[in-house]
Amino acid sequence: QVQLVESGGGLVQAGGSLRLSCAASGGDFSSLGMGWFRQAPGKERDAVAAIGWRGDSTRYADSVKGRFTISRENAKKTVYLQMNDLKPEDTAVYYCAARLWGARLDTADYKDWGQGTQVTVSS
Numbered sequence: 001q002v003q004l005v006e007s008g009g010g011l012v013q014a015g016g017s018l019r020l021s022c023a024a025s026g027g028d029f030s031s032l033g034m035g036w037f038r039q040a041p042g043k044e045r046d047a048v049a050a051i052g053w054r055g056d057s058t059r060y061a062d063s064v065k066g067r068f069t070i071s072r073e074n075a076k077k078t079v080y081l082q083m084n085d086l087k088p089e090d091t092a093v094y095y096c097a098a099r100l101w102g103a104r105l106d107t108a109d110y111k112d113w114g115q116g117t118q119v120t121v122s123s
Helices: none
Strands: 003-007 010-013 018-025 032-039 046-051 058-060 068-073 078-083 092-100 117-122
Touching (some): 003 092, 018 032, 032 078, 046 078
Antiparallel strands (some): 003 018, 018 078, 032 046, 032 092
């Protein structure tokens, strides 16, 4: 089982940027596909971005394309989510998750989850 710890959330004004990090332990990180998801109050958990085990395959939700970038450093067992041009509708708890190998945007494909980090974007 993989343990995941997110960090980097906070309060930012609209148009600002944040970089989230997710540190993994307890597994072979280099064989894991990683995803970022978010859940706003009263809403379902939605996919944001995903990256394959080699880092050469990425997928994004339409709502964040061109603004968010997912990346990974296998040597540090860490995946990142660079978020630019943030909007109030990006406000949510952001979770990272792990699965074997590929990049997927379906929550059902992920086995291990972190506890989440709050991102709040003020208008």
